Each structure stands twice: as structure tokens, then as C-alpha cells.
Amino acid sequence: xxxxxxxxxxxxxxxxxxxxxxxxxxxxxxxxxxxxxxxxxxxxxxxxxxxxxxxxxxxxxxxxxxxxxxxxxxxxxxxxxxxxxxxxxxxxxxxxxxxxxxxxxxxxxxxxxxxxxxxxxxxxxxxxxxxxxxxxxxxxxxxxxxxxxxxxxxxxxxxxxxxxxxxxxxxxxxxxxxxxxxxxxxxxxxxxxxxxxxxxxxxxxxxxxxxxxxxxxxxxxxxxxxxxxxxxxxxx
Ligand SMILES: Nc1ncnc2c1ncn2[C@@H]1O[C@H](COP(=O)(O)OP(=O)(O)OP(=O)(O)O)[C@@H](O)[C@H]1O
Ligand SMILES: [Mg+2]
Numbered sequence: 001x002x003x004x005x006x007x008x009x010x011x012x013x014x015x016x017x018x019x020x021x022x023x024x025x026x027x028x029x030x031x032x033x034x035x036x037x038x039x040x041x042x043x044x045x046x047x048x049x050x051x052x053x054x055x056x057x058x059x060x061x062x063x064x065x066x067x068x069x070x071x072x073x074x075x076x077x078x079x080x081x082x083x084x085x086x087x088x089x090x091x092x093x094x095x096x097x098x099x100x101x102x103x104x105x106x107x108x109x110x111x112x113x114x115x116x117x118x119x120x121x122x123x124x125x126x127x128x129x130x131x132x133x134x135x136x137x138x139x140x141x142x143x144x145x146x147x148x149x150x151x152x153x154x155x156x157x158x159x160x161x162x163x164x165x166x167x168x169x170x171x172x173x174x175x176x177x178x179x180x181x182x183x184x185x186x187x188x189x190x191x192x193x194x195x196x197x198x199x200x201x202x203x204x205x206x207x208x209x210x211x212x213x214x215x216x217x218x219x220x221x222x223x224x225x226x227x228x229x230x231x232x233x234x235x236x
Pocket of ligand 2: 085
């Protein structure tokens with residue numbers, strides 16, 4: 001059975017339907033990419049997995065349990081964490097204070113110290129500046145902080161929504177390497193990226209969304225070679 005199984009969900013904002021009959025299946029381990037044009041519903045899907053918006057119909061099965069009606073903190077406790085679009089840091093809190101907010105469950109809270117050490121060993125840059133306000137950081141450093149905060153929840157699955165958006169090319173490279181490293185460390189990654197080519201290259205599987213529906217799915221390498229996809233999304 002898949003680790004995370006989205007089964008035929010519909011999602012609305014008021015009367016506006018943005019996701020329709022969407023199903024997808026995420027196996028444990030590795031990176032799965034969700035790609036699609038602006039407004040396709042990628043962020044909505046991520047927020048829906050995290051329980052921030054509820055599907056009007058369908059199921060979201062995580063380790064076999066339907067989590068579709070759970071509260072966000074209950075979903076995070078079960079092992080899913082989001083690195084949101086725009087990073088979602090509190091700019092006036094320090095790096096360390098932002099990180100600590102990621103420890104949601106009792107268990108994660110009790111291991112705050114050792115998890116902070118793990119985050120700092122992954123991102124030494126954060127440790128150097130842990131008393132600094134997050135708002136004073138560069139985009140790339142903020143992204144590290146946001147990923148670090150997700151790790152503080154001790155997740156099995158990490159959802160990343162546009163992690164490289166607005167970053168300088170050199171930082172994009174660092175973020176991509178970080179994501180690959182997380183996958184190597186056994187995390188299951190769901191990645192939404194404007195950088196479609198790079199994202200598919202590092203993914204074992206990809207889904208293409210269009211107007212809230214899955215219009216294509218396949219191995220990352222297959223999608224990279226796909227004529228139609230290359231024309232419409234990769235601009236080649
Ligand atoms: N809070 C909201 N209220 C009403 N409509 C919304 C809301 N958030 C998003 N939408 C609409 O839902 C659709 C999907 O938006 P969503 O943000 O999920 O797309 P996306 O694929 O993440 O786009 P982008 O690539 O620009 O981040 C869009 O038409 C958007 O305008
Ligand atoms: Mg989005």
C-alpha cells in the first residue's frame with residue numbers, strides 16, 4: 001500500500017472548485033514532483049493534505065488512516081510537515097524561536113534540543129545566526145530555516161511548496177541539493193516547483209496538474225522526455 005493515497009478529492013473555495021476528482025499515490029521514500037501552471041491548484045493540494053483546507057469529497061489516506069477531517073496539528077503529529085510557499089516564518093522571531101515552533105507533538109517537543117542539533121548540523125549557517133531575527137535573513141537562509149522548522153516536527157513526509165522561488169541561482173542549487181539529501185536520509189518528499197526540469201530530474205515520479213486535475217503522471221525521467229510536457233511546461 002502507498003504511504004499517502006489521495007483518493008478522488010474535490011476542493012472548493014466557497015463556490016469555486018479548484019480541485020476535481022484528484023487522485024494520487026505516494027510511495028514511501030524518494031521525491032515526487034507536482035508540476036503545473038500558476039493557479040493549477042498545487043498549493044491548494046498541499047494545504048489540503050495538511051488539513052488547512054478540507055476536501056468536500058474523497059479521502060486522504062496516510063498509513064491507511066483517513067486524515068481528511070483531522071486538524072492540522074493532528075496531521076503534523078502523524079508525520080506530515082509542510083514547508084509552505086513563501087516560507088511562512090515569523091520575521092520578528094529569532095531563527096531558533098522559529099525552529100522551535102516546528103516541534104508540534106509532545107514527542108517532538110521533548111526532543112527539541114537534539115532535533116535542533118540535527119538541524120544545525122544540516123544547516124551550519126543557521127547555527128551561526130540563531131539569535132538573529134529571521135526577517136533579516138537572505139531568501140536562501142530563510143528557506144533553510146523553513147525546512148529546518150519542518151524537520152523539528154520529526155516528519156516522515158515533507159511537503160515543499162516552491163522552495164526555490166525568488167532565490168538566486170546559487171541558492172537554488174543549494175536548496176535542490178538539500179532536498180536530495182533529505183530524500184537520501186529516508187524522508188518522503190513531495191515537491192512543488194516552478195523549476196520543472198530540475199524538479200523532474202531529481203524525482204522518481206511526477207504528476208502534472210491542470211485546472212485542479214491530474215492530466216499526466218509518470219516516472220520523472222519519462223515526463224522529462226515527454227514531448228507535449230516539454231512544449232507546454234518546459235518551454236522547449
Ligand atoms: N484562499 C483562496 N480563496 C479563493 N480562491 C483561491 C484561494 N487560494 C487560491 N485560490 C484559487 O484557487 C486556484 C488554485 O490556486 P493555487 O494557489 O492552489 O494554485 P498553484 O498551482 O499553487 O499556483 P501558483 O503556481 O501560482 O502557486 C487559483 O485559481 C486561485 O486563484
Ligand atoms: Mg502555489
